[in-house]
Amino acid sequence: MSDETTSVAESARLLDRALAVTPGGVNSPVRAFRAVGGTPRFIREAKGPWLTDVDGLRYVDLIASWGPMILGHAHPKVMAAVQDAASRGFSFGTPSENEVALAEEIVARVEPVEQVRLVSSGTEATMSAVRLARGFTGRSKVVKFAGCYHGHVDALLAHAGSGVATFALPDSAGVPTSAAGETIVLPYNDVDALEKAFAEHGDEIACLITEASPGNMGVVPPAPGFTEALRRVTAAHGALLISDEVMTGFRCSRSGWYGLEGPYEGGAPDLFTFGKVMGGGFPAAAFGGRADVMGNLAPLGPVYQAGTLSGNPIATAAGLTTLRGCTPEVYERLDVVAHTIADAASAALSAEGVPHVVQWAGSMFSVFFVSEGSRPAQTGAVRDYDDARAQDIPAFSAFFHAMLDAGVHLPPSAYEAWFVGASHDDDAVSHVLEALPGAARAASENRARMTG
Numbered sequence: 163m164s165d166e167t168t169s170v171a172e173s174a175r176l177l178d179r180a181l182a183v184t185p186g187g188v189n190s191p192v193r194a195f196r197a198v199g200g201t202p203r204f205i206r207e208a209k210g211p212w213l214t215d216v217d218g219l220r221y222v223d224l225i226a227s228w229g230p231m232i233l234g235h236a237h238p239k240v241m242a243a244v245q246d247a248a249s250r251g252f253s254f255g256t257p258s259e260n261e262v263a264l265a266e267e268i269v270a271r272v273e274p275v276e277q278v279r280l281v282s283s284g285t286e287a288t289m290s291a292v293r294l295a296r297g298f299t300g301r302s303k304v305v306k307f308a309g310c311y312h313g314h315v316d317a318l319l320a321h322a323g324s325g326v327a328t329f330a331l332p333d334s335a336g337v338p339t340s341a342a343g344e345t346i347v348l349p350y351n352d353v354d355a356l357e358k359a360f361a362e363h364g365d366e367i368a369c370l371i372t373e374a375s376p377g378n379m380g381v382v383p384p385a386p387g388f389t390e391a392l393r394r395v396t397a398a399h400g401a402l403l404i405s406d407e408v409m410t411g412f413r414c415s416r417s418g419w420y421g422l423e424g425p426y427e428g429g430a431p432d433l434f435t436f437g438k439v440m441g442g443g444f445p446a447a448a449f450g451g452r453a454d455v456m457g458n459l460a461p462l463g464p465v466y467q468a469g470t471l472s473g474n475p476i477a478t479a480a481g482l483t484t485l486r487g488c489t490p491e492v493y494e495r496l497d498v499v500a501h502t503i504a505d506a507a508s509a510a511l512s513a514e515g516v517p518h519v520v521q522w523a524g525s526m527f528s529v530f531f532v533s534e535g536s537r538p539a540q541t542g543a544v545r546d547y548d549d550a551r552a553q554d555i556p557a558f559s560a561f562f563h564a565m566l567d568a569g570v571h572l573p574p575s576a577y578e579a580w581f582v583g584a585s586h587d588d589d590a591v592s593h594v595l596e597a598l599p600g601a602a603r604a605a606s607e608n609r610a611r612m613t614g
């Protein structure tokens with residue numbers, strides 16, 4: 163990594179400046195490269211599938227801003243919509259037409275969603291959905307799954323020790339035990355644990371929130387029938403089911419994960435949350451669902467929720483144009499690009515004898531660097547957070563840095579999906595394919611020595 167200090171000198175200089183004025187030098191922790199080491203790249207501009215950093219280095223982007231840039235960076239139509247909106251003012255603090263159009267687009271795509279409210283981040287969406295569920299049911303407890311991320315909401319920043327249902331300890335300092343104490347954390351894909359928790363606490367549980375198909379511990383799709391079990395058990399106990407589609411929404415399919423797996427026997431989730439793709443790279447997110455539940459929000463009902471910049475005219479213009487641009491051809495292209503890259507990654511890792519598992523949710527995928535001797539390496543499937551944590555982090559870090567040095571920017575964490583976009587053309591894809599064998603070799607050379 164000694165030549166890195168010369169080739170990324172400008173990024174290193176900016177990081178030094180940032181460290182003086184911003185904790186860890188970043189405004190969202192994973193950007194700091196703590197999990198993989200090295201210097202995070204400060205990006206100067208992005209176009210289509212390419213990022214250019216402040217040292218002039220170019221990377222094929224497999225982060226896509228963690229999902230939103232599904233059409234590629236600075237897409238001409240989105241750019242035109244943003245410029246047009248900006249020329250007519252930045253924020254009104256009154257209703258405006260694009261808010262209606264964006265809500266209509268979401269309602270048209272996701273069949274069970276009758277009404278939505280727009281907010282500015284996925285965190286706000288899940289926080290508001292949980293508050294609404296508590297207001298609607300008059301109950302306080304929330305059930306979530308270990309390894310599912312729903313933004314940095316106090317009550318949802320908790321995961322369990324392994325195994326059975328636990329009343330969670332906060333996963334972050336600054337979250338009062340009282341907030342996390344209302345949260346029950348369960349292992350994902352475990353119907354027995356689910357039934358047991360509801361048998362014990364069912365009449366205190368306001369809602370169960372789940373990622374529609376988890377992507378924040380890497381891609382861990384629900385086992386067949388698991389989502390339906392969530393619906394059955396929550397309904398039997400009068401709790402709401404919240405499907406967090408902030409990551410999967412409008413990415414896994416035009417209607418998100420629901421479009422792939424729904425409709426469900428026993429009914430749809432009561433509430434959904436959206437973000438990422440629906441903002442097109444701007445701060446726009448939403449929660450929505452059954453009209454009779456949504457009707458409890460202010461100004462109609464007693465559950466308060468508001469936002470100065472909610473439905474911002476520039477963000478809604480970008481989001482609306484992005485969603486309208488997500489045509490069947492776009493989803494076909496995502497599929498082709500994702501499968502080409504995933505197949506090549508898997509082949510390269512196999513050729514170097516690096517144990518791994520590739521998992522899918524529509525065209526969303528991740529590569530788990532599971533270790534030999536861990537359950538996933540033996541069964542070929544990562545089913546929950548404990549499985550995901552059995553990864554060989556040194557092997558992933560070496561792989562990540564070799565890809566970065568070859569001009570491919572993966573998410574700097576082993577627990578993330580690899581995000582592709584429709585602008586990943588054949589040139590960008592072959593650039594990725596060329597980088598893979600060398601990265602697989604680096605992974606092979608840096609495998610952790612496993613004990614047992």
Ligand SMILES: *Cc1c(COP(=O)(O)O)cnc(C)c1O
Pocket residue numbers: 282283284285286288311312313314373378406407408409410437438447
């Ligand atoms: C990203 C994400 C969030 C949080 O969204 P922010 O806009 O970062 O606040 C919530 N839930 C899921 C499933 C996510 O992937």
